[in-house]
Amino acid sequence: MNPKTNGYDSGVTRTESGARRTYNQYCGLASALDVLGERWTLLIIRELLMGPRRYSSLLADLPGVGTNLLAERLKSMTERGLVRQVQSDSGARMSYALTEVGQELRPMVLGLAKWGMEFVGPYSPGEVVRPHWGFLAVEAMFQPDKVPDRDEQYQFEVDDQVFHVDVRDGRAHAMKGPADAPAMIATVDAATFIEIGTGRKTPLAAMVTGKLKLDGDIEAVLRCCDLIGLETGALRSHATAG
C-alpha cells in the first residue's frame, strides 16, 4: 500500500551493548519469535518442561549447542522471565527451572512436537536420542476424546528412565517415576519408542523384533494404545490369535 518510505528500519534493531536481531513487527507472533525464535531456545524449553535441570545436564542432552550459546540463551531467558534459577534438591548448586510464563508454552511445544512427528524419518545411528523425550512424545500424543473410562496407570520404561500415564476421572496425565499399580508396563529403547510414536513402526512389529516388551493385561495395552493414538488392529488380532 504505502511506498517503501513508511519508516521502518530494515528489520534489525541494534543497541550499543547487546546487538539483538528482532523482527521489528508489532505483532504477538513476531514478539514471541523474538524471544523463542533463536536457535536452541525451544529445545532448552523442551528440556525444562520435564523439571529443573543443571547447566551441565542441559549441555549433555543438547549436543552441538556450544557452552557459550547455552549460557547466553539461559541468561536471556532468565532476563525475559521464562526461566529462573532454583536451588538444586541435592546440594547448594543451582538449577534452571521454567517460570509460570515459561510453563505456558507447554501446549504449543507439545503441539509442535506432535506436528513434527510426521517429519521424523527412520532412526539412523548418529542421531541423538534421549529417553525422556519419550515422556513428552506420550504427552503430545494424548487423544483427549480417547481417554479410557476406567482409572488405571500405564508404566513406560524407556532405557533407564521410568514414567507413567495416570488415567483418572476421564483425564490422562503423564508423570515422572513409576506407577503405584500399573495395568501395563512397556519396556523399550528410546529410538524404538520414538519410532513407534511416528507411526513408522507398529507396537506389534517392535514386539516381534524384541525391541518392545509389554507386560500386563492385553486389554489395558489396547486401551493405552488407543489413548496415545497408536494403531491397534494388528495387535488386537495377534492377541486373540495368541
Next chain:
Amino acid sequence: MNPKTNGYDSGVTRTESGARRTYNQYCGLASALDVLGERWTLLIIRELLMGPRRYSSLLADLPGVGTNLLAERLKSMTERGLVRQVQSDSGARMSYALTEVGQELRPMVLGLAKWGMEFVGPYSPGEVVRPHWGFLAVEAMFQPDKVPDRDEQYQFEVDDQVFHVDVRDGRAHAMKGPADAPAMIATVDAATFIEIGTGRKTPLAAMVTGKLKLDGDIEAVLRCCDLIGLETGALRSHATAG
C-alpha cells in the same frame, strides 16, 4: 589428517547440494524446528494462514526478509509439503497457499501469538504493523468458555481491512470480509488494535482518544469484549453513566 576435520560435526548435517543445519535429534520437536525454526519461516506461515498470497505481497508485508531468503523459504516449504502454488483468482499468476499439513500449524501459531502478546511493548513508530495481523490476534484471543449464547456477528474495520467474528451455536469463528448483519462494528487503526489486544490500552481509553470507534448495541460490544478477553469493567460503567 587435519584435526579440525576429523569425524563429523555433531549438530550439522551436510549434503552435497544444499547444506542444511539440523539439530540431528530423533525427536518430534527437533524435527519440527528443523522445518520451521529458521528465521522468517513461521512469519510466512502466519501470512499464509489468512489465505493464498502472491510473492510480492509477502515481500511487502515482511520488511527485512530479503528476496532471496523468501524465495528459498518458499521453495523449502514447498518441497516439505507445507506450501503449494495455486492459481491466483485474478489472472494466470501463481500464489502460495498452505497445504493441509501447513494448516495444521494454526493452533500452535495462534498459541504462540497469544503467548507473545505479553512481550509486545507500547507501539513505537518505526515498528511494522499490518491490519490483517489483527485478524489473527482476534482468533488467538478467543476465550472458548466465553462464547455468547446468542448467534450474532461482530465486524472489525482495521485500517483498510474488514473482517468479522461469527458466533453461531456456541462457537466463534473469525472470517474475512464484512458481516451480513453485525451487532457491533469496531473501526480502529492497526497499531491501536494490537495495543488493545496486549492489554496495554483499554477499549475505553482508545475510544476517548478517538482511535477506536464502536457502533452498535452496547450489550453486543460487551459480549464481544468478553469473548476476546478484553477488560470491560470501565467500559460497562461508562456505558451506564452515558
Next chain:
DNA sequence: CTGCATCCGCCTCGATACTG
C-alpha cells in the same frame, strides 16, 4: 569438576543489483 567467557572459522542472513 561445574559454570561460564573468550576467540576463531564458517555459515546464515540481509541488502543490493540484476535478469526473464
Next chain:
DNA sequence: CAGTATCGAGGCGGATGCAG
C-alpha cells in the same frame, strides 16, 4: 512481477581458558 546472484556482517558451533 517473480525471482536469482552476489557480498559484507554477524550469529553460530567448536575449542580452549579460567575462576570457584
